[in-house]
Amino acid sequence: MSTAGTAVPDLLGLVAFGELLAFERMAADARLAPDLRRRVELDQMAAAEIDNYRRLADRLAALGVPPEEAMAPYVRPLQAYHDSTEPRDWAEVVTKAYVGDAITDDFIREIGHALDGPDRALVLDVLHDSRYAEFAAAEIRLAVADDPRVAGRLSMWARRLVGEALSQAGRVAAERAPLTALITQAERIDVPELFARLTAAHTARMAAVGLNN
Amino acid sequence: MSTAGTAVPDLLGLVAFGELLAFERMAADARLAPDLRRRVELDQMAAAEIDNYRRLADRLAALGVPPEEAMAPYVRPLQAYHDSTEPRDWAEVVTKAYVGDAITDDFIREIGHALDGPDRALVLDVLHDSRYAEFAAAEIRLAVADDPRVAGRLSMWARRLVGEALSQAGRVAAERAPLTALITQAERIDVPELFARLTAAHTARMAAVGLNN
Numbered sequence: 301m302s303t304a305g306t307a308v309p310d311l312l313g314l315v316a317f318g319e320l321l322a323f324e325r326m327a328a329d330a331r332l333a334p335d336l337r338r339r340v341e342l343d344q345m346a347a348a349e350i351d352n353y354r355r356l357a358d359r360l361a362a363l364g365v366p367p368e369e370a371m372a373p374y375v376r377p378l379q380a381y382h383d384s385t386e387p388r389d390w391a392e393v394v395t396k397a398y399v400g401d402a403i404t405d406d407f408i409r410e411i412g413h414a415l416d417g418p419d420r421a422l423v424l425d426v427l428h429d430s431r432y433a434e435f436a437a438a439e440i441r442l443a444v445a446d447d448p449r450v451a452g453r454l455s456m457w458a459r460r461l462v463g464e465a466l467s468q469a470g471r472v473a474a475e476r477a478p479l480t481a482l483i484t485q486a487e488r489i490d491v492p493e494l495f496a497r498l499t500a501a502h503t504a505r506m507a508a509v510g511l512n513n
Numbered sequence: 514m515s516t517a518g519t520a521v522p523d524l525l526g527l528v529a530f531g532e533l534l535a536f537e538r539m540a541a542d543a544r545l546a547p548d549l550r551r552r553v554e555l556d557q558m559a560a561a562e563i564d565n566y567r568r569l570a571d572r573l574a575a576l577g578v579p580p581e582e583a584m585a586p587y588v589r590p591l592q593a594y595h596d597s598t599e600p601r602d603w604a605e606v607v608t609k610a611y612v613g614d615a616i617t618d619d620f621i622r623e624i625g626h627a628l629d630g631p632d633r634a635l636v637l638d639v640l641h642d643s644r645y646a647e648f649a650a651a652e653i654r655l656a657v658a659d660d661p662r663v664a665g666r667l668s669m670w671a672r673r674l675v676g677e678a679l680s681q682a683g684r685v686a687a688e689r690a691p692l693t694a695l696i697t698q699a700e701r702i703d704v705p706e707l708f709a710r711l712t713a714a715h716t717a718r719m720a721a722v723g724l725n726n
Contacts, residue, residue, distance in 0.1 A: 320556060327540030327559065336581040343533060343563060346540065350560045368549040375549065
C-alpha cells in the first residue's frame with residue numbers, strides 16, 4: 301500500500317460501492333424511459349459503472365483487501381441516499397444521473413490528488429465518460445423546453461439530491477476517520493473550500509441545463 | 514440478410530430485448546442478496562447480459578435494422594413476463610436467474626440452427642457463461658439445504674416462471690408469423706417436440722438443484 305494505512309482501501313471501497321449501486325439503480329430506472337432508444341442509452345450508462353467497479357475491485361484485491369470488506373461501511377449510507385431519492389419519472393431519472401455522476405466525478409478528481417502512483421491513476425481514470433453526461437443534459441434540456449414548469453420541479457429535485465448526498469457524506473466522514481484524514485490532508489484541502497468548489501461546479505452545471513440551484 | 518426476410522432481425526430483436534430486460538431485472542434484484550459477495554456476483558451476471566445485448570444490437574445495425582425497431586414487438590410480452598414474476602427474496606432471485614437463463618439458452622441453441630453463417634455463429638455465441646448457472650445452482654442448493662421446506666416453495670415458483678414464460682411465448686408466436694415460421698422450419702422442427710425437449714431439459718435442471726417440476 302502506497303498511501304497511508306487503511307485510507308486507500310477505504311476510498312477505493314467507497315468509490316467501488318458507489319459505482320455498483322449507481323449501476324443497479326440506473327439499470328432499474330431504465331424502465332421509466334419514454335422509448336427504447338433512451339432506455340438502451342441509460343442501460344449502457346449503467347453498464348459503464350460496473351466496468352469501473354471491476355477495475356476498482358481488482359485493485360482492492362491486488363492490495364490484499366477483499367472488495368466486500370472495503371465496501372461494507374458504505375452500504376448503509378449509499379443505500380439510504382438512493383432509497384430517499386427514488387426517481388418518479390424519466391426527467392427525474394436523467395437529472396439524478398446527471399447530478400450524481402458529476403458530483404461523484406468532482407469529488408473523485410479532488411481526492412485523487414491525495415493518492416500516489418497507481419491508485420491515483422486508477423481513480424482519476426474511472427471518471428465517467430462525458431458522452432453520458434451530454435446525453436443526460438440533452439434529456440433535461442428537452443424536458444424543460446417541452447414544459448417550462450418542469451424546470452422548477454427539477455431544480456427542487458436536484459437540490460434534494462444534493463441535500464441527501466451531503467447528509468450521507470457527513471455520516472460517512474464522521475464514521476471513517478482515516479478516509480476523512482486522507483481527503484483533508486490532500487494538498488492541505490480545506491473542507492469548507494472543497495464544499496465551495498463542489499457547489500460552484502454543481503451550480504454551473506445546473507445553469508447549463510436551464511435549472512437553478 | 515442471409516436467412517429469409519424479416520425473420521432474422523425478428524429473432525435477433527427478441528434475443529436482444531430478452532438480454533436487455535434480464536440485465537435490468539437482475540441488476541435491480543441484486544439488492545435482495547444476503548451479502549455483498551453474492552450481490553456483486555448477481556450484478557456481474559447482469560452485466561454479462563448487456564455485453565450480449567451489445568453484440569446483437571451491433572449485428573442488427575449491420576443488417577440495416579435499428580435495434581429499437583427490431584426489439585419493439587417484444588417489449589410488452591417480455592415486460593409482462595418480468596412484471597408477473599417479481600422475486601420476493603434471494604432464493605426466488607437465483608431460481609429465476611437459473612431457470613430463465615437456461616431456458617433462454619436452450620431456445621437459442623435450438624433456433625440457432627435455423628440461421629446461416631454469421632447470425633448462427635453470433636446467436637450460438639451469446640449463450641450464457643456456465644459459471645453463472647453454477648453460481649445460481651449452488652445458491653439454490655444452499656437455500657434448500659438450509660430449510661427443506663424451501664424446495665416446495667421454489668419448485669412452485671419455477672413452475673410459475675415456466676408457465677408465465679410459455680404464456681408470453683405463445684403470444685409472441687401468434688403475433689410474429691415470420692419468426693414462428695423460421696423457428697418451425699429449422700431442420701423441420703416440430704413445435705410439440707421442441708417443447709418436449711425444452712421441458713425435459715428444464716426438468717433435469719430442476720432435479721439437479723433438488724427441485725421438482
